[in-house]
Amino acid sequence: MELPLTVDAVPLTITGRIDRIDRRGDACRILDYKTGAPHPPEQQHQRKEEWVQLQLPLYAVWYATTRGTSPSVGYFNIPDTRDNTGVVTAAWTADDFAAALAATHRAIRRMHAAEFPRTDRMATCAYCPYTRICQRPHVD
């Protein structure tokens, strides 16, 4: 996936690799494979109505931009137990995708302004290879 954007007259391209695209007729569903405990896409992408991840909505924006129709997006969960294996799609609308794109523009502006605040999600830091660069104390 390559999604060209222009933010404050600066062109850039967001790239990503989509795990799976299902099509039937005009309908499309974009899925990301997930191992481990299953979580709803909304829970992974939003905290208190703020976008904290943008992967799936940006896939949707890319598809809508290139194909002219809005897909559904979600996870194909592949956890340890067979019972929880399956597809979970998000209930997002075109307005939600537009809000995610606006959040993307805001994030890019902050990067252009060299604003790189540390995340408050310490669980993320536990697996981050850049702790020495950002100088966050080691997290167990």
Ligand code: SF4
């Ligand atoms: S340790 Fe990694 S994830 Fe955590 S704030 Fe620093 S750069 Fe971000």
